Amino acid sequence: MNPANPKGIRVDLQLIADMIEPGTRVLDVGCGNGQLLDYLWREKQVDGRGIEISTEGVQACVSTGLSVVQGDVETDIRDYPDDAFDYVILSQTLQAMREPREVLEQMMRIGKRAIVSLPNFAYWRLRLYIMFKGRMPVSDSLPYQWYDTPNIHFCTIRDFVRLVDEMGFKIDQSLFLDEEGTSRTMGKSIAMANFFGEQGVFLLSK
Amino acid sequence: MSVDEAISQSVEKAYDPDNWTLPGERVCLAQNEPLRLDNGEELKNVHIAYQAWGTLNADKSNAILVCHALTGDQYMVDDHPITGKPGWWKQVVGPGKVIDTDRYFVVCSNILGGCLGSTGPQDINPQTGKEWGVDFPVITIGDMVRAQKLLIDHLGIKKLFAVVGGSMGGMQVLEWACRYPDNVFAAVPIATAARHSAQNIAFNEVGRQAIMSDPDWCSGDYHAHGKHPHRGLAVARMAAHITYLSETALTRKFGRNLQDRDDLSYGFDADFQVESYLRHQGSTFVDRFDANSYLYITRAMDYFDVASAAGGVLSNAFKDTPVRFLVMSFTSDWLYPTHDSREIVHALNAGMANVSFIEVESDKGHDAFLLDEPEFHKVFEGFLEGCAEHRGLQRKAS
Numbered sequence: 001m002n003p004a005n006p007k008g009i010r011v012d013l014q015l016i017a018d019m020i021e022p023g024t025r026v027l028d029v030g031c032g033n034g035q036l037l038d039y040l041w042r043e044k045q046v047d048g049r050g051i052e053i054s055t056e057g058v059q060a061c062v063s064t065g066l067s068v069v070q071g072d073v074e075t076d077i078r079d080y081p082d083d084a085f086d087y088v089i090l091s092q093t094l095q096a097m098r099e100p101r102e103v104l105e106q107m108m109r110i111g112k113r114a115i116v117s118l119p120n121f122a123y124w125r126l127r128l129y130i131m132f133k134g135r136m137p138v139s140d141s142l143p144y145q146w147y148d149t150p151n152i153h154f155c156t157i158r159d160f161v162r163l164v165d166e167m168g169f170k171i172d173q174s175l176f177l178d179e180e181g182t183s184r185t186m187g188k189s190i191a192m193a194n195f196f197g198e199q200g201v202f203l204l205s206k
Numbered sequence: 207m208s209v210d211e212a213i214s215q216s217v218e219k220a221y222d223p224d225n226w227t228l229p230g231e232r233v234c235l236a237q238n239e240p241l242r243l244d245n246g247e248e249l250k251n252v253h254i255a256y257q258a259w260g261t262l263n264a265d266k267s268n269a270i271l272v273c274h275a276l277t278g279d280q281y282m283v284d285d286h287p288i289t290g291k292p293g294w295w296k297q298v299v300g301p302g303k304v305i306d307t308d309r310y311f312v313v314c315s316n317i318l319g320g321c322l323g324s325t326g327p328q329d330i331n332p333q334t335g336k337e338w339g340v341d342f343p344v345i346t347i348g349d350m351v352r353a354q355k356l357l358i359d360h361l362g363i364k365k366l367f368a369v370v371g372g373s374m375g376g377m378q379v380l381e382w383a384c385r386y387p388d389n390v391f392a393a394v395p396i397a398t399a400a401r402h403s404a405q406n407i408a409f410n411e412v413g414r415q416a417i418m419s420d421p422d423w424c425s426g427d428y429h430a431h432g433k434h435p436h437r438g439l440a441v442a443r444m445a446a447h448i449t450y451l452s453e454t455a456l457t458r459k460f461g462r463n464l465q466d467r468d469d470l471s472y473g474f475d476a477d478f479q480v481e482s483y484l485r486h487q488g489s490t491f492v493d494r495f496d497a498n499s500y501l502y503i504t505r506a507m508d509y510f511d512v513a514s515a516a517g518g519v520l521s522n523a524f525k526d527t528p529v530r531f532l533v534m535s536f537t538s539d540w541l542y543p544t545h546d547s548r549e550i551v552h553a554l555n556a557g558m559a560n561v562s563f564i565e566v567e568s569d570k571g572h573d574a575f576l577l578d579e580p581e582f583h584k585v586f587e588g589f590l591e592g593c594a595e596h597r598g599l600q601r602k603a604s
Contacts, residue, residue: 049560055567055581062532062562062585065592069551069563079555 009039011181012199016089016115019173019203020044024086027051027111029073029103030093034061041066049085051076074098080110091117092199094160095151101163108169108206117201120176122156122194141198157186157193157200164204173203221322223253223329228287230257230280232323235356241318242352247343251332254357255323256280256315259299260307262363268599269363270305271354272314273371273378276503277443277495279322280314283307288494297578304587309600310367317378318353319345319503321496325353328429328496339498340426347374347510351381358389365389367597368590372396372575373542374503380512380550383529392530392593394586397539397575399546400520400553401511406541409449410504413442417497426498439497440488447487452538452571456480513553520549521556530596531561532589534582536574562589 009017013036020026022044028037031050034057040046050068052058061068069076074097088111090103095118097103107114119142120126129137136146144151155163157176164171174186176197186193186200193200226232232255235241240248257280262269272282272295281287282295299305305312316324319342327342334341358366369382369390376398383393399406417423420438424431448456460480464470467477476482516522531554535547544565554561566582568574574582591601 047560055564058562058564059581059585059588062564062592063588065588065595067530067560067562069555069561070565071548071551071563076552076555079552081556081558084558 009035011183012117012177012201013039013091015175015177015183015201016091016117017044019115019201020046020087022046025049025084026087026089027080027085028089028091029077029107030090030096031061031066031068032057034064034066034068036089036091037061037066037068038064074103077103077106077110082109083112085111087111087113087115089115091115092119094118095153095155097153100153100155101167104163104167108167108204112205113172114169114204115202116160116204117199118155118160119151120157120194120197120200121154122158123198124195125179125198127195157197158190160200160202161190164202169204169206171202172205175201177201226255226323228255228323229284230255230323232256233357233360235353235360241349241356243343243349244346245343249325249343251325252318252353252356253323253325253329254315254318254353256313256357257283258311258313259283260309260311262311262361266363267365267367267597268309269311269313269358269361269366270368270370271358271366271382272299272305272312273354273369273375273382274314274317275371275373275375276446276507277491277500278375279320279494280316281322282314286494289490294576297576298583298586304583304590305370306602309594309602313357313361315354315357317350317503319350319499319506321499322494326496327426327498327502337427337429339429340501342498342502344505344509345502346506347377347381348385348515350506351378351385354378354382355386355389365391367599368392368394368593370394370396371398373398373572374507376542377507377510377512381510383527383531384512384515384523387527387529390529391597392532392590394532394534394589395547395550396534397536397542397547397572398550399542400513400523400550402508403546407508409446409541410508412445413504414501416441416445417501420497423497426501428497434492435497436492439492439495439500440485442500443491443495444484444488447484449541450571450573452540452569454538454569455571455573458569459483520553524554524557524559527554527557527559529559530593531559532586533561533563534575534585535565536568536570536572536579536582537565538569539572539574541572 025047028050031052037048058070088107094100126137175183176193177183177199236252240250283293301308316322319326327338331338369379371379376395379395417438420435422433423435463479465479465482513520535544551563
């Protein structure tokens with residue numbers, strides 16, 4: 001548990017939770033061990049659902065009383081009807097999708113709004129890593145070697161903002177986090193967020 | 207025991223319909239209003255035999271109905287009164303177990319068409335004064351569930367906390383959730399399917415043909431002739447039993463080991479342990495099961511298609527259902543493989559149901575749901591605990 005946060009959920013998850021209105025219907029795509037869904041249910045009376053591929057994750061979720069389906073996000077997300085959820089959350093997972101654009105499209109189809117958090121590949125430390133070491137960055141938050149990473153579609157904050165724009169969706173709120181976990185509003189300063197942000201968090205609407 | 211020994215020892219009927227002496231209760235339902243069956247016929251004075259464990263709480267909100275599979279019965283906890291074997295779900299149901307009889311009131315009834323106390327083809331047809339035999343109406347999973355609903359009404363329970371079951375029991379669970387969504391809080395269909403596949407129908411047909419080609423079947427009228435098609439029924443059981451296991455499980459248990467001998471016999475004795483095991487499965491089965499019941503129940507499974515009442519669209523069967531679901535499958539189950547469960551889950555998602563799904567890693571085949579599978583038990587228990595919290599019931603003391 002994170003000592004910086006008395007409620008005990010990860011800082012980036014807390015930022016996502018803060019974007020969600022109480023009593024709404026939420027789908028957490030790639031919900032892991034269900035930390036966020038559990039928090040949303042207990043603190044915000046959210047009617048939550050999850051999709052998770054790992055057995056351990058699903059086991060942990062169901063054992064705590066959450067409604068979570070074991071499955072592949074990219075196929076299972078197609079099951080749900082249009083506008084089924086108030087929010088569809090994709091936290092730290094977009095970069096691991098085979099077809100990120102299609103996943104985003106589906107999220108906006110089944111949800112009125114979407115919340116996406118992602119690692120920013122243009123973060124200044126990563127830029128320096130490549131510049132000085134000439135190798136794919138490996139860090140505490142990105143602990144994989146290039147050949148065994150699940151993260152097959154890295155992007156930058158600027159890339160993501162452009163994609164959202166191209167797809168015709170709106171960004172209602174955007175934050176970036178530095179490595180201490182301090183969050184700041186992006187506003188119009190994409191360049192700054194793209195340089196200083198280790199992660200970006202976006203609330204999207206249609 | 208050989209099949210011949212079993213034949214000479216076996217009783218003609220497991221119980222005396224006029225004098226119920228087996229453990230548990232046996233009630234007569236549909237006395238005034240007949241039970242309307244899917245085939246259009248009506249049944250009056252339907253007997254249902256059941257067992258119950260635990261205590262029903264004051265507002266009757268802690269009842270769990272367990273639906274048994276094809277060859278199961280209501281004796282799921284204590285030793286079986288006829289075979290003496292341990293209850294088929296002893297691992298799951300009991301004090302402090304996954305289905306905790308210290309906190310829940312648990313009911314398991316013999317299905318309609320069964321042969322351990324509930325009305326079925328071996329009972330007396332009131333119109334003829336003789337056993338029904340194949341004149342018994344062809345029943346469906348829906349009919350079994352209607353009969354269970356009569357029992358639940360009889361017990362004064364308006365809303366079941368949960369309906370759970372594996373295999374054919376899982377079909378009943380789906381039927382309950384689809385037909386009586388307001389009377390079920392949570393549903394746990396395990397290792398099952400929303401409809402029988404061609405392969406499942408094919409295996410059932412082999413079993414039925416084995417029974418019907420036994421001369422002692424007497425066109426279904428064997429009771430009147432003082433016979434019972436034990437050989438046919440035993441072969442049906444042997445064939446079906448293979449489908450409940452997996453190649454890995456069979457190899458682990460038997461390999462090519464020989465039975466009570468050092469060399470091949472160059473004959474047709476049970477040289478291999480696996481043959482001896484299957485023969486034993488067949489011969490012990492005939493002691494407790496009625497051949498016509500086997501025909502009727504397998505037919506009901508083949509006819510099952512929970513989407514048929516919803517115009518063939520599975521998701522419509524569960525549209526906006528208030529029931530909370532936990533669907534579970536096992537990796538090595540090739541009789542009701544994971545894709546059958548996924549089909550249910552996809553439909554539930556499309557209907558915006560509250561659903562959880564897990565594919566449990568196991569090499570024990572379809573029978574895994576009856577065996578000691580810690581991961582399966584853990585998820586199952588966790589789900590029930592979560593539901594208990596949502597339903598305002600007491601959680602397990604940790």
